[in-house]
Amino acid sequence: MKKKILVLGAALCMACLSAFSIGIGPQVNVNPLVPIWDGSSTWGAACSVKFDSMPIYWAFGFDSGYYTYEDEDGHDVHTTKYTTSITGDYHISEGKFTELLGWYWGFGAVFTASFTGKHSNYYLSAGPRIYFGMNCKFNNDTMEAFIQTAAQSELGLAFGEDGKENGFIRPALYIPTNLGIRFWF
Helix, strand or coil: CHHHHHHHHHHHHHHHHCCCCEEEEEEEEEECECCCCCCCCEEEEEEEEEECCCCEEEEEEEEEEEEEEECCCCCEEEEEEEEEEEEEEEEEEEEECCCCEEEEEEEEEEEEEEEECCCCEEEEEEEEEEEEEEEEEECCCCEEEEEEEEEEEEEEEEEECCHHHECCEEEEEECCEEEEEEEEC
16 A cells, blocks of 8 residues: 555656756855955855746855954954855846847845854844846756856844844845756756
C-alpha cells in the first residue's frame, strides 16, 4: 500500500511539473553600502528561484562582510557581520535587446537578519527595492545566465552589545548586484 501511495505521489508531482517551469540556481552577491550611514557592505551567495507561471523572482542568500562599531566603553570593535536574506521581486516588465539578450525590471522587498562574529549583536532590517536586470537564455531555454542590480533601502533594528546601536532604528541604502545562472525544469 505504501508503495502505491509513493508511486501515485510521484506521478502527481511529475504531472504538476509538466504544467509549469521552475528556474533554480546559484548566484553570487555583492552588496555595497552607500556610505551615507554607518554599516557594512557584504558579499556572498544565494539560491535564486523563479516560476514561469508568476512574475516573482525569489532569492535566499547568505552574505558576510567586515564590520566595525563602537562598544559601550567607546572602543572600536572589529568583527565580521553574517547576514541571511530573503528577497521577493515582482517583474513589472521584460523584453529583448536581441534574440539572445533580454532585460527586465521591477519592484520588490527584502528582509535580512544579521549577527556579528564577536560579541552578541543581532540586526533585523527590511525595506523596498527597485531592480533592473539582463538575462540570456540558451540551450533551448533550459539555462539562463543573468545579472541584475538594485537600489535597496532598509530600516533596521540593532540589539546586543553594540552599545550605541542597541534598539536603534537606522536607515541603510544598498546597491546589490547579483550574477547567476538558473536551470529550468
